[in-house]
Amino acid sequence: MDRRGVLKVAGAVTAAATALVALPRVAFAAYSEKAFKQKAGADALQNAYGANATTPSDQVKLKAPDIAENGAVVPLEVQTDMEAESIAILITENPSPLAITAEIPAGTKGLVKTRCRMGKTTNVTAVVKSGGKLYTASKEVKVTIGGCGG
């Protein structure tokens, strides 16, 4: 094998190794245009999780204010004691309802806290994926001043 051949093989091996190292990252759901740009919550779930059949569950705990005076920053918290694989938040009345999806690897608590924008009074649904099924909890948040800008 000449020098060029050796270099080629070395390059291929390096590329393969890089691909292998990069794989575990890909396994975690990254931002998906298809899921996040949907106008309906059910379509967003279908694209994010490949299913949109949900079951309300009291094991999904959603903390949200009753009234949000400022729709630009509404604190939300989703917590569950189930073995969660993923947690999502849907804000029904927003132009695109899916606000966040979070991957929960083994050893990580079924917990997500963040702050969201809400355009107007809306239902907020917390979705927990556990054992391949989707469980939900919903709550209505009254919004005094919308926060989506428009």
Add this chain to the structure above:
Amino acid sequence: MSSIRIKAKERKGMVDVKSLMKHPMETGLRKDKSGKKIPEHWIQDVTAEANGKVVFAAAFNTSISKDPYLAFAYAGAKGDTLKISWKDSNGATDSAETKVK
């Protein structure tokens, strides 16, 4: 300085992580003074790694507030190296590291 601030504290084997990222999170719906739409520009992916292992990964939509706040908890220990990184819709990235207290 990094755009990310992290606080991570261990309690009974769980590390509570709170993070704040500085980012405009433009929705694409807002208009400037002349009535022109400000193009969307937001953080799409956030990944947290403890000692190189992914412990939390989130994807954001534009409905996450400006200067996003994100909190979660994972099974870890004092002294873990916790790294949080984000990537936005323009392809820009940033990351920050901290030691778990």
